[in-house]
Amino acid sequence: MSATMMALVKENRSSGLSLKQLPIPQAGPNDVLIKVRSSSICGTDLHIYKWDEWAESAVVTPNVIGHEFAGIVEAVGSDVTSVRPGDYVSAEGHVVCGVCRACRSGNAHVCPNTRSFGITIPGCFAEYAVVPATNIVRNDPRIPSELACLQDPLGNAVQSVMAGDITGKSVAVIGAGPIGLMACAVAKACGASSVIAADINDFRLRMAKTMGADALINSATEKLSERLKALTGGEGVEVLLEMSGHPDAIREGLEGTANAGRVALLGIPTRGVELDLSRSIIFKGLRVDGITGRRMYTTWFQVKGLLESGRIDLSPLVTHRFRLDQYEEAFELVRSGNCGKVVFTH
Amino acid sequence: MSATMMALVKENRSSGLSLKQLPIPQAGPNDVLIKVRSSSICGTDLHIYKWDEWAESAVVTPNVIGHEFAGIVEAVGSDVTSVRPGDYVSAEGHVVCGVCRACRSGNAHVCPNTRSFGITIPGCFAEYAVVPATNIVRNDPRIPSELACLQDPLGNAVQSVMAGDITGKSVAVIGAGPIGLMACAVAKACGASSVIAADINDFRLRMAKTMGADALINSATEKLSERLKALTGGEGVEVLLEMSGHPDAIREGLEGTANAGRVALLGIPTRGVELDLSRSIIFKGLRVDGITGRRMYTTWFQVKGLLESGRIDLSPLVTHRFRLDQYEEAFELVRSGNCGKVVFTH
Amino acid sequence: MSATMMALVKENRSSGLSLKQLPIPQAGPNDVLIKVRSSSICGTDLHIYKWDEWAESAVVTPNVIGHEFAGIVEAVGSDVTSVRPGDYVSAEGHVVCGVCRACRSGNAHVCPNTRSFGITIPGCFAEYAVVPATNIVRNDPRIPSELACLQDPLGNAVQSVMAGDITGKSVAVIGAGPIGLMACAVAKACGASSVIAADINDFRLRMAKTMGADALINSATEKLSERLKALTGGEGVEVLLEMSGHPDAIREGLEGTANAGRVALLGIPTRGVELDLSRSIIFKGLRVDGITGRRMYTTWFQVKGLLESGRIDLSPLVTHRFRLDQYEEAFELVRSGNCGKVVFTH
Amino acid sequence: MSATMMALVKENRSSGLSLKQLPIPQAGPNDVLIKVRSSSICGTDLHIYKWDEWAESAVVTPNVIGHEFAGIVEAVGSDVTSVRPGDYVSAEGHVVCGVCRACRSGNAHVCPNTRSFGITIPGCFAEYAVVPATNIVRNDPRIPSELACLQDPLGNAVQSVMAGDITGKSVAVIGAGPIGLMACAVAKACGASSVIAADINDFRLRMAKTMGADALINSATEKLSERLKALTGGEGVEVLLEMSGHPDAIREGLEGTANAGRVALLGIPTRGVELDLSRSIIFKGLRVDGITGRRMYTTWFQVKGLLESGRIDLSPLVTHRFRLDQYEEAFELVRSGNCGKVVFTH
Secondary structure, eight states, rough: OEEEEEEEOOOOOSSSSSSEEEOOOOOOOOEEEEEEEEEEEEEEHHHHHOOOOHHHHOOOSEEEEOOEEEEEEEOOOTTTOSTTOOOOEEEOOOEEEEESHHHTTTTGGTTTEEEEEEEOOOSSSSSSEEEEEEGGEEETTTSHHHHHTHHHHHHHHHHHHHOOOOTOEEEEEEEEEHHHHHHHHEEEEEETEEEEEESSSSHHHHHHHTTTTTTEEEESSHHHHHHHHHTTSOOOEEEEESSSOOHHHHHHHHEEEEEEEEEOOOOOOOOOOEEEEEIIIITTOOOOEEOOSSSSTTHHHHHHHHTTTTTTGGGGGEEEEEEGGGGHHHHHHHHHHHOSEEEEEO | OOOOEEEEEOOOSSOOOEEEEEEEEOOTTTTEEEEEEEOOOOHHHHHHHHHHHHHHHHSSSEEEEEOOOEEEEEOOOOTTTTTTTTOOOEEEEOOOOOOSSHHTTTTTTGOTOOEBBTBBOOOBSSSSEEEGGGEEEOOOOSSOHHHHTTHHHHHHHHHHTTSSSSSTEEEHHHEOOOHHHHHHHHHTTTOOOOEEESOOOOHHHHHHHTTTOOOEEEETTSHHHHHHTTTTTTSSEEEEEEEEEOHHHHHHHHHHHEEEEEEEEOSOOSSOOEEEEEIITTTTEEEEEEEOSTTHHHHHHHHHHHHHHTOOOOOOGGGEEEEEGGHHHHHHHHHTTOOSSEEEEO | OEEEEEEEEEEESSSSEEEEEEEOOOOTEEEEEEEEEEEEEOOOHHHHHTHHHHHHHOOSSSSSOOEEEEEEEEOTTOOOOOOTTTOEEOOOOOOOSSSSHHTTTGGGOTTTOOBBBBBBBBSSSEEEEEEGGGGGEEETTTHHHHHHHHHHHHHHHHHHHTTTTTOOOOOEOOSSSSSHHHHHHHHHHHHHHHEEEESHHHHHHHHHHHTTSSSSETTTTHHHHHHHHHHTSOEEEEEEEEOOOHHHHHHHHHEEEEEEEEEEEEEEOOOOOEHHHHHHHHHHHHEEEOOSSOOTHHHHHHHHHHTTTTOOOGGGGGGEEOOOGGGHHHHHHHHHHSEEEEEEOO | OSEEEEEEOOSSSSSSEEEEEOOOOOOTTEEEEEEEEEEEEOHHHHHHHHHOOOHHHHSSSEEOOOOOOEEEEEOOOTTTOOOTTEEEEESSOEEEOOOSSSHHHTTTGOOTTOOBBTBOOOOBBEEEEEEGGGGGEEEETSSHHHHHTTTHHHHHHHHHHSOOOTTTTTEEOOOOOOHHHHHHHHHHHHHOOOOEESSOOOHHHHHHHHHOOOOOEEETTTTTTHHHHHHTSOOOOOEEEESOOOOHHHHHHTTEEEEEEEEEEEEEESSSEEOOOOIIIITTTTEEEESOOOOOTTHHHHOOOHTTSSOOOOOGGGEEEEEGGGGGHHHHHHHTTTTTTEEEEO
């Protein structure tokens, strides 16, 4: 193993990234050193690239960014027994304390002491990465690394879909970005009776069709709430998966949800959202779940069960591949929105 | 049975009520005629009295108002077999269609075809009332009618408390009106480890103490979110029961709720509420349930189980009693807020 | 409408059935008269034909038997508003009281006052049948009647599969009779990661493969518990759907279930079953659900959502079709076990 | 700290125990050394004392026995940050692997790689004990150690009660040993409408009354199923907590459970139990949960919430106190059954 590696680094608290040569990190006694094979760009990475308000508040610098990956274990720390060199792995990016009430009661995904891989601790847009052994998830060798690296966002989609019943129900996915597209596939694989995808971008709506959506709504040209009702015999959808974060889409989505329906909020609004709580939530008897991360590790078992059995196929989602040194081009493409998942091949 | 009765009627679509002599209503083939013994004034009745925007949109006139009652069955329709004259009963006030998806899947409380007793069909502030036999709930003779008539709002409290786990958890009740006060008693009876009540009215906070609250917050003088955290070791409450409908209270309550917490929204905001969904709900992984009515009839069985076993005692809640012809005085008192439940003795 | 019809009747409390000419039944005020288009033979019907101990204890005679059907509404009672002549319908066969605790708390499928269509009240192996309007379920015209009549047993399968989480989990179906075969399709459509079918009949195992099973076990020649473990990396299956009712299969199935697994018991043992509760259930922390009928009507909505969306395809399951007057041949075939579903075309 | 300590040891694989002088154990890097203040005798300890079939199959010798305790942290291992010397603590006795599917999906209590404190690894009937830091639970200083040491069995009771809804429901506790007695208190504190306790020992039935039971059944002289139905208006109990492990009690308890009821099996039958699954579980639509250990650590939070808030009071349960060198007398008393909890004061 050479003593240095190339890594994509946020150096300064302003726009842009740098490709730098860094020492290969050392695995502590409970850690695992991984040679990264594939990594993928998340919307979060674009926020860090552009350096917006959220990034300013949340990101530690300098830091190697990136949190979605698959790779091969290169070395393990002295106390690690559950993972071995040569294992083909990915990892949960939330590094949690393990001792707080959230961690100890099945809610580690919202541990208030979380350190975030690629955000507050060094990540995976690099030749090598270090993660705690507790966070390692073993991959099926039949899944290529450019798909295995997508398990982190797939977990967001799965947690959203599986926060309640889905079988035989009508489901709307609002926002057909990568997680929304995955949610279409997951909802279909879990027995939703109809999957409706909404977005304002026709490229993404076509991808939604490929990923399993039964009906499409371009919410730039159609009134979302009315179309949702029209597609469900006037009742509204039984499950709303909100993945856009846009205030109008949230309001229209709630309006188009049936009484006693379920709503998963995953898209992140960047400002306050005014809601008519009485009409939209209370009198309808809706249930609304805030979704972040992946349940540790219930969601991962669901992810692996769906992916490794072939119940869902993510391959149409990977539209572009780059080397790490092509990062400017890759981020420019993600910024355009005219892509599915953009993957770095290491 | 005399041919006429006295009834409290909303005649005109403006403020006020009238006490009128009306024919005693007839029970249809599937209905039950009840001689009302006790009825109680709900916040909804005050809205109808004052005739605000909600009342204008929701209430049919002319109509006998009132929906909380207990009484004795006087007569039953020709097809009724489940109820008999002489039975001591109360009733669910949502008269539902029984055939829609909501009704047929355990969500009749949000049936879109609901007719509402005392709002869109004649109610119980009268000597006699008619309800469908399907809506009748039999009362234990040991429960006096002035407490049995409270089962409708008690059901709101019970549905809110029981929408998720409560045992061993910290619970905040925001808004110590009658339903909030009942929620304090219910949460305590169901094993909440601490019950925190918040209001801006000291009279009601004292009543909350009587009904079982372990800690009180006057949110006019104390910052609600900070006190909720201070009372829970910095974590925030695990269960938030929002019964005020006030936008600031909702925002402060969410801020004072722990990660992975549960929120029941029952209080009805009269205008839009701006929320920081990302910070308040999504990143925290909260679950928010809109609560309306009572689950038909799961909630009623819980209500009866708690009330008839003595696990909760509602008697301190009934602070004032009136005859129907004293209605002006009764409504004035409810308007002041310096009371618990106000009951009509028929 | 002619005044008489042909019907398959259990006349005497002994083996056999009779095809008889009977008056067309009348719909009461709350009932619906249906012209039956297709009906199908259930294992229960074979028990009635053969007249075993269960039949002696449960069946009323004389009675028209049969409870799985689809047809066209011919007439409705005077008080019926939710169904119209010409509607294409099937029906839930449990006619329940509607007023007991079970009925009023979402458990009507175990109402202690149930009357059973085709068992204790007249059924559907006839040209016409009468059912209460409350029990009617409307069919999608795109579903042919020979598949729509299968919704009753499909509901048994769906209730079993959906009694808990299934997504991404390993599932074993023990007993590949018609309901077991349907359960294979349902589990697959709901995202099970692997579906394992076990039976002692190779014809049925081949059908299980057609219906979606990923792995097959002939439990006459292979040790069931060992094979279940071998197919799941030594852990055992996460979900066991017991549809054989055979004591050895139940014991072996429990032995082959993973810790914290879920078991649905649907197959009906005809005698006592000795279980090592400590080892099989308690120390494993299993959850075991007794399954009967269909949840009214949550299960029906799931059934329709899966069937009408094409998520599951039952057409390979219908292997034989007969006229009602060929009933001897039809029952003989069912008795042999070398068939899928056997349907009467009326 | 002296270099040796007194400990109660199972030396030989036959009846009896020995009080021996042993070296004080060392805490490994992730462990905690505790000075034990109070410990209590579990039924399991009696099995080990008597050395029955279960003990022969499960216990490692020689071993310090005992697993229920409270004490003060004396020292912590080099990598421990979550616990400090001087902390007042108890501990979960299941030492689990943390990496298997059960551990990673909220089911660590049935981890197949569990090592058991006081059974397969050294326990707490000693002056000092070592446990992994992950297993430590911090105690409220207001709870005396002779009650804090009871949290382990209290957790069994809480897991049984809280495996499903309890509020407003009728609950039967079959077997009024220490865990059954605790279950009476817990069910009452969680809003059960009636708590029925059954046993064959009148001393224990009187204790059940003290702990909150509303009705008592001596099942040696009364027919359990009939009494359960008589006490519930003929319906049967809605929740059955089976804590006797006796085959007849299990059968009678199931017979006395209402349709759609819930059953928790915690008592350990020592031989096969023949059940009429069709009649007892399937046609009734019962749910049966096997209960072992405590959910890690959801149950512990419920335990602490109930205990520290005073919702339940365990003090009447501690009937006898001994020094460790009085162990023969203490075990003799437990064997007699005429006691509540028997505590060692260290």
